[in-house]
Amino acid sequence: MSLRSPLGRVLGMGSAKDGTGHWWAERVSSVALVPLTLWAVGALLALPRLDFLAVRTFFAEPLHSLLAVLLVAVMAYHSDLGTAVIVEDYVHVRGVKVFLLLLLRFAYVLIAGSAIFALLQIAFGRSPA
Amino acid sequence: MSTPLRARPLSPHLDIYRWQMGNTLSILHRLTGLALALGLPALAYFVLALAHGSASYRQAQHLFMSPVGLLWLVAWSFAFFYHLLNGIRHLFWDIGLGFERRARTVSGWVVVGGSVVLTLGLWSGLWLSDRL
Numbered sequence: 077m078s079l080r081s082p083l084g085r086v087l088g089m090g091s092a093k094d095g096t097g098h099w100w101a102e103r104v105s106s107v108a109l110v111p112l113t114l115w116a117v118g119a120l121l122a123l124p125r126l127d128f129l130a131v132r133t134f135f136a137e138p139l140h141s142l143l144a145v146l147l148v149a150v151m152a153y154h155s156d157l158g159t160a161v162i163v164e165d166y167v168h169v170r171g172v173k174v175f176l177l178l179l180l181r182f183a184y185v186l187i188a189g190s191a192i193f194a195l196l197q198i199a200f201g202r203s204p205a
Numbered sequence: 206m207s208t209p210l211r212a213r214p215l216s217p218h219l220d221i222y223r224w225q226m227g228n229t230l231s232i233l234h235r236l237t238g239l240a241l242a243l244g245l246p247a248l249a250y251f252v253l254a255l256a257h258g259s260a261s262y263r264q265a266q267h268l269f270m271s272p273v274g275l276l277w278l279v280a281w282s283f284a285f286f287y288h289l290l291n292g293i294r295h296l297f298w299d300i301g302l303g304f305e306r307r308a309r310t311v312s313g314w315v316v317v318g319g320s321v322v323l324t325l326g327l328w329s330g331l332w333l334s335d336r337l
Binding site: 103106107109110113117120121123125126128129131132135144148151152155158159162184187188190191194195197198201 | 235238239241242245246248249252253255256257259262263266285289292293296299327330331336
């Protein structure tokens with residue numbers, strides 16, 4: 077048993093040192109998502125048809141490809157920041173919490189990575205069969 | 206001593222507060238954010254199917270256009286519009302605007318009404334133009 081007071085135990089341990097970093101990153105990515113998601117909704121409405129050839133041709137355009145890649149990347153990043161806060165708020169067992177945070181981050185990188193890879197295939201690949 | 210002699214005072218906990226607009230919309234913001242995150246794998250699946258070829262794309266289209274798929278998409282689009290509008294509301298608060306009682310109530314109703322209208326608008330637009 078320690079004879080140190082609760083205050084004594086935490087003194088000198090310092091803060092996590094990232095201050096407002098997480099909060100700020102959430103805001104910055106949310107600002108980026110406003111035009112990116114509005115573009116996606118506009119694109120959906122502007123496409124005359126939603127069959128394979130029409131959608132594929134749309135995403136093969138360099139500008140559309142770039143915007144879609146950015147959208148997926150920022151969405152996954154913003155999602156990771158948001159769901160991490162949910163985990164930190166409700167999961168209080170340290171091991172479980174760290175495990176979930178890692179699992180989520182790996183999942184986001186996998187999901188965003190494969191979606192971006194697919195978008196690049198569409199952008200640089202041969203015309204669709 | 207590592208444990209205080211008396212338990213430290215706790216603030217009144219969640220259940221004594223009256224349910225009201227502020228906390229309802231705040232909880233809904235978190236729930237819609239979570240729903241949007243759950244939709245990311247579906248979005249990735251759609252793009253992967255599109256890259257894979259016309260057969261996979263038709264399969265994905267079939268899945269998304271099934272009754273369950275459509276219901277999910279409509280719910281997902283509502284979650285998106287709500288999170289977008291309420292997120293903008295939060296950004297205004299972040300720069301110090303709109304904290305007054307009236308502004309809070311009005312912006313709250315704009316978010317709720319706006320997300321319903323935008324969801325209905327998107328789907329009736331797609332439906333009327335025969336793209337569903």
